[in-house]
Amino acid sequence: MSQRERDIDVLARTIWGEARGEGIAGQVAVGWTIRNRVEMDLGQDGKPDWWGEGYEGVCRAPWQFSCWNKNDPNYPYLTGARDIPNAQYMLAREAAVVVIEGRQPDPTGGATHYYATTMPKAPKWVVGAARACKIGRHIFFKDVP
Template identity: 80%
Template sequence: MTQRERDIDVLARTIWGEARGEGRAGQIAVGWCIRNRVEMDLHNDGKPDWWGEGYEGVCKAPWQFSCWNLNDPNSAYLRGEKQIPSGQFMQCREAALAVIDGQEPDPTGAATHYYATTMKKPPAWVKGATRTRKIGRHIFFKDVP
């Protein structure tokens, strides 16, 4: 598998785990949030960032995208131990391609973080962050301290 195919696959799996019920707009938004992390150099120092490098590093960084956490019920699907329904995966793969290839503009306002509105309370990191958009059941932020 080429690096490009690996990037598409990992991003599609992450979109499936985080936003499969959101429709295309929500899936594109989650994909762009990840792409924004991939492209950002946090301290403009050229050094690896705490949230990972590249699509695989960013998506699989510990405790960043909960669908990859071993205790998350989605992780078995993402690791290939269980089969993701092909129709759902194809939709997420199309969203991943659109994000990686820049076929869709960033709808998040340059967000690097989000949380699901289904959470009982917002995560602590929202304090001091700039809210950019609400898309589907996700609220997006940038400038997270």
């Protein structure tokens, strides 16, 4: 598998795990949040960032995208131990390609974080962060301290 195909697959699996209940707009927004992390150099120092490097590093960084946590019910699907329903995977893959190829501009305005409105309360990291937008059932943030 080429690096491009690996990036698309890992991003698609992450989008599926984080936003499969959203339409294409919500899935693209989640994908752009990941791309924004991939493209950002936190310290402007060229060194690896705490949230990972490249699509796989960012998606699978510990405790960043809960679907990759070993205790998350999505984890067996993301690792291939269970099969993701093909139609759902293909929609997430379409969103991943749109994001990686830049076929649509970033709808989040540069967000690097989000949380689902289905969570019982907002995460602690939202304090001091700039709310960028709400798309579907996700609220997106940038400038997270």
